Amino acid sequence: MNYTDAWYGNWRHVFKLDPDKEITDEALEAVCMSGTDAIIIGGSSGVTFENTVDLMARVRRYALDCVLEVSTMDGAVPGFDGYFVPIVLNTSRAEWINGKQTEGLKEYGTFVPWELTAAQGYIILNGEATAARISGADAALDAEDVVAHVRMASRLMRLPVIYIEYSGMFGDMNVLEAARGALDGDSRLFYGGGIDNAEKAAQAARHADTVVVGNVVYTDLAAALATVAAVREVQSAKA
Structure with a gap:
């Protein structure tokens, strides 16, 4: 499958909102x-059915894709435009590779809208991030290690999305560039982590198909909004 044609295949910039964090109606x-x-609605902790439904309903007032990253069965909510199921690639804990996923499918597999569901192969590279601590991710990887993980995920596992995640810090763009070069043409490369201004967004957009902006929404809204145009400008130049 050419994942460029998938429901997320044309995304260049997305905002990721955490159901466990407060955001005003104006913001x-x-x-x-x-x-x-x-x-994208999702978080590493504090995600519940109630706060996920609430945030989805608020986003639904606007005409853009609203998708759920299913990090816990407590927050599995129907009615989204799409669903991402994370698989942590750089952990030795099997429950984060296929354990929790198969548990969820035993209970909800009959109801999964498969045409709107895609796996995300996460490579978590900030050891201090909540996601790294929870999943036991080995974040001490160099570019060669990351390339090996990308090749495994993209070329052997054929995962549709490879997600380079530095949650809470801005990552090494040389590593992101190396990941780009190792990617099979059908997989999409997402980047998230530490993007708190337009310049960092532009740097990530030079290598990633999709740039994910999250925490800065809650700390500096103007800077968060400026990342949209910065990614668009880079992507236009690449086209």
Whole structure:
């Protein structure tokens, strides 16, 4: 399959919102009307059915894709435009590779909208991040290690999305560039982590298919909004 044709295949910039964090109606409107391609709802902790439904309903007022990253069965909510199922590639804990996923499918597999569901192969590279601590990710990887993981995920496992995640810090763009070079042409490369201004967004956009902007929404809304145009400019130059 050419994943460029998938429901997420044309995304260049997305905002990721955490159901466990507060966002005002005014800030949410600015984010949803910014020109971003989609809103991903998801978080590493504190995600519940109730706060996920609430945030989805608020985003639904706007005409853009709203998708769920299913990190816990407590937050598995129907009615999204799409679903991402994370698989942590750089952990030795099997429950984060296929354990929790198969547990969820035993309970909800009959109801999964498969045409709107895609696996994300996460490579978590900030050892201090909540996601790294919870999953036991080995974040002490160099570029050669990351390339090996990307080749495994993209060329052997044929995962549709490879997600380079530095959650909470801005990553090494040389590593991201190496990941880009190792990718099979059908997989999409997402980058997230530490993007708190337009310049960092532009740097990531030079290598990633999709740039994910998260925490800065809650700390500096103006800077978050500026990342949309920065990614668009880089992507236009690449086209």
